[in-house]
Amino acid sequence: MEERAHQIRPRGEGETPKIRREGQEMRIPLALERRPDDLIIANAISAAVIVAVFTLEDSPVRWILGLVFVLILPGYVTTAALFPSRERIDWIERGALSLGLSVAIVPLVGLMLNYSSAGIKLSSIAFSMGAYIALLSVIAYYRRMQLPEEERMRLEIYIDLDLRKYPIIDRVLIVTIVVVLIATVSLLVYAISSPGGGERFTQLALLNGDMTASDYPTGNNGTVIVCIGCNEGEDTDYTLVIALVAEESQNYTSLRYSESLEGYNAMEIGEGLAVNVTVVDGDWVNSSFSYEFDDAGVFKLRFLLYKQVEIDGAEPYREVYLWLTN
Structure with missing residues (x-):
């Protein structure tokens, strides 16, 4: 009985979540409730974009990081600061809000730069958005840590590679979505890296x-x-x-x-x-x-x-x- 109780006790504060594999199922828990991995990744991408602005020219890496930097990160850190709890919104809603808020925030920052001495330049936009992402990340982390651990937002990635348990229609849809996603990303990388692309x-x-x-x-x-x-x-x-x-x-x-x-x-x-x-x-x-x-x-x-x-x-x-x- 003591051994059973030991097996089901909750994770301690110092433990790290581990990837669990059961057959062809894989669960990857991210301990966002105790360690702000999402905010760390957001600021790492932000720093990489700022470096790429001054070191890379017309590089696919610069374009891809730039798209994430402009279209996702500002809205994501804003959403994380506004909704630190896992109960208010789910991850689908977080994704939609991240995209929508980013589309609204970036033009506002550009408008403020237009009326400042810095002006609208690639470097000023990169530094301004980087500062915004860093500031909102600090606010998001502070608000997240004020909540009890069981209420903080968390993320667990669930991957099931055993398609045989799904109906044939679901299997076809899953394969189609994966193929379309790979093709879309490939075309995007090709369009960005292909020399001579765009109107001349x-x-x-x-x-x-x-x-x-x-x-x-x-x-x-x-x-x-x-x-x-x-x-x-x-x-x-x-x-x-x-x-x-x-x-x-x-x-x-x-x-x-x-x-x-x-x-x-x-x-x-x-x-x-x-x-x-x-x-x-x-x-x-x-x-x-x-x-x-x-x-x-x-x-x-x-x-x-x-x-x-x-x-x-x-x-x-x-x-x-x-x-x-x-």
């Missing part, structure tokens, strides 16, 4: 001298900022042609090359000014361009961007223009 494009824009998209010059002299953004998956060589053409012709008839756009450029009707520009992928090149001309009439100042150095007979890849009157 180039942006061409004009700003006024104050770097705003308004109050452009309309007379026979002025200054604009020509902005070229490269998202082609690689560093790209462009040729930018700026031509002053008559309203009725639209085309330039001659072309001269220049090393840069600096200084005032005296424009002749029908003449194009060409300059070669190399833009690093993911970056912008902003060049100030000042013009003047003496001819009277209505003219179109065309900014033609070619995605190559040799432009004879080629169609422009991007174009913007200004209407000018003298």
